[in-house]
Amino acid sequence: METLEQLRDRLLARFPGAEVSVVTNPGPAAQHSLLLGPAHARAIALFLRDDPALKLDQCSNVTGVDWPDKQITDTVRTPVLDAAGATVRILEEKTTRLRPGYLEIVYHLYSIALRHGPVILRLRTTNRTDQVTAPSLTPVWRACEFQEREVFDLFGVVFDGHPDLRRILMWPEFKDHPMRKDYVEPDDYEWEPTPHGTVLEKAKGHYPPPAAGPAAKTEELKN
């Protein structure tokens, strides 16, 4: 199969004006992916499915990723030179900027006919509060239907063009999206046998206040 860069160039030639870029994965898996803009996503998906050289006829997995707002610090280093042209010291200038959060949907595509894959597609929403629409790829791959419903349920991505967009795991009256990073779960903690980390912090709110005195102090140290 052609490389992802070749595929991107072919898509850009086939769909002028489309937003297609390669997102590299710096991890050891090195599974790089194609980021698609929402306008041409479905047309590109149809092309990927029907192109004789690709024939990506199976969508094996759809998943969501929540990217919250993030403070990014850019450091600019400028060397300060003396009269002779040698570096005296390096001036560091730090600027912070806010990368607005978004929701991302990841599709893993395989070709049963040509036995290759995966080709990974990413779609992004504009933000994660009010503009959370993404084009549905269910009309292209029917297998996406339940998984897009799951992404809608747990992340809150609204799929445009989905035939039956309802919650699939949680009940219809449920208002939250549990897989989002800022999800606050209901506070029904009780005594925890082996609490640690955030669970300990949450469970502590339900523990009785320790009795005053030296004995209570040792008990706290043990915890």
Add this chain to the structure above:
Amino acid sequence: MSDAPAITPAERDELRRHGILLTSLQELYTWGNSNSVWPLNFGLACCAIEMIAASMAKFDIARFGSEVFRPSPRQADLLIVSGTVTKKMAPQVVRLWNQMPEPKYCIAMGACAISGGPFKQGYNVLKGIDRFIPVDIYIPGCPPRPEALLHGLVELQKKIKGFQLTGPDAPRHLRADSQCDFPVPEFGEHDLDPPANPEVWKAPTIVRTK
């Protein structure tokens, strides 16, 4: 009954050897009750596989009179909560429990049914079925082996055999003041509403020993 002359178990056994059976209504009642506990044919997760294994020939739950798994709650005496109870499933489990006629018993089988188990901190897992249903026997394990389920059943039979039919210690179904209908939680916007039935469950208190 208290006016009857006291008779020791040894004397009773002696009489029985001579063909005289002495018993009480309470003994007959609990004997019959404890040896015909019909479970509901109801499984939730992997614990249900062990429950099915317990009903098969190798472990043979029929030895204890419980082989008749009823497909209808109207005919069942025992609810074996075998597996993870999700919050979406919890109202249905309580509804099944309400549809079972008294006397009825509940076994919480496995870590999930007891406390939520490995999924305790999950957003959609009930932290133990005892938040909504009075549980008679807890069987720990993940999942418990069929022998453990059989042991739990034997313990339940012991419990039934120890029932007093009259007085303040009478079981739930023989008291006029007890309720048989348990409120079914509703689906709320963030959690089940209510998240627990305060009549049957309250959060355990920690006793600091030192």
